[in-house]
Amino acid sequence: MAVTQVVRSEWTKIRSVASTVWTLSVAVVVTVALGMLISALSRNEFASMSTRDRLSFDPTFTSFAGMSLGQLAMIVFGVLVVSNEYSTGMIRTSLAAVPQRGTFLFGKIAVATALALVVGLTTAFLAFFVGQAVLGDLRASIGDPGVLRAVIGGGLYMTLIATFSMGVAAMLRSPMLSLGVLMPFFFLVSSILGNVSATEEVGRFLPDQAGSTIMQVVPPVGDDTPYGPWGGLGIMVLWVAAALAGGYVLVKKRDA
Structure with a gap:
C-alpha cells in the first residue's frame, strides 16, 4: 500500500474514534483553564511575594501552568492512537492490509504527531x-x-509528549500497561528525582524536565541547569527518538 494511502487510512481511524478526539479536547481545555487560574492567583499574590520570587517571576511560564495536566491528556492520546488496535484485535487486519510494518507504524505516528502539533500549538x-x-x-x-x-x-x-507515548505504546502494545508505565514515570518518578538533591542532576535529563525549559523566559534565581531552552528540547527529542526506535524494532520482530 502506498504511503499516501496509509496516511489517509490512519487519519480516518483517528478521527473516527471518539476517545482520541475527546482526549485532545480535554488537553486544550484543561491547559488553558488551569493556566488562567494560576495566572489569576499569581497576580493576586504578587505583592506579597519575596524579592527573590519577584525577580524570578515568569509571566509566560505561569500561563503554561496547566501543561502539567494537559500533558496527561496528550499521553492518553498517544497511547490510544497506537494501542487501540492491539486491544481490539484490529491490528491483524491492519497489518494484513499494510504488510510493511515500518510504513504502517510511522504512517500512524506521522498522522497522530501532525494532529498533536496542531492541537499543541493552538493550546x-x-x-x-x-x-x-x-x-x-x-x-x-x-x-x-x-x-x-x-x-x-x-x-x-x-x-513530543504525545509522540514519546506513541513509541512506548508501540513497544508495550497494551493501553493499560503503557499508561501504567507512563503515568508513574512522568508524575511520580520524574517529580521525585527532580526534587531530591541527591538525584536532581539525573532528573534534569528526563524528557519532561528537560523539555519544559523551552517554555521558560525568566530562569529561576540561582538556576544552574547545564543546558539552555533549545538544549533541553533537544534532550527531549532524543528520548522521543529512542522510544520510536524501540517501538519500530519490536513491531518489526514480533507477531501481531
Missing part, C-alpha cells in the same frame, strides 16, 4: 494570551525577547 497560544490577559500589568508581550520561542516551544513540548 500554547490560547494559554499564553488568556493567561497574559488575566495577569494584567504583570503580563508579557508576544514580542518580548524569548516569549514567542517559549510559546511555540510549549506546542512542541505537548507534541
